[in-house]
Amino acid sequence: MVSRKQLADFGYKAFSGSMLLLTVYAGYLCGVRYQRILQRRQERQAAAGPDS
Template identity: 80%
Template sequence: MVSGKRLADLGYKAFSGSMMLLTLYGGYLCGVRTYRILQRRRERQAVAGPDS
């Protein structure tokens, strides 16, 4: 039988681990979005020409 303290400890570790993974995934998504926005901006500037 698992004690209440041990169960709470495991629950806390599982919860904080999942929050860490969600944070990392959110950071990844933000990075990808920023990269794509900057890429589109570069493409538009290249099409417009260097004088604009």
């Protein structure tokens, strides 16, 4: 039989793990978005020409 403490520990670890994964995934998404913004900025500058 599983005690309440063991069940609470498991729930805490599962919740903490899911929050960690969510944080890592959010960081990845922010990085991808930042990369796309920089890429579009470079493309606009290249399309504008050397005089601007």
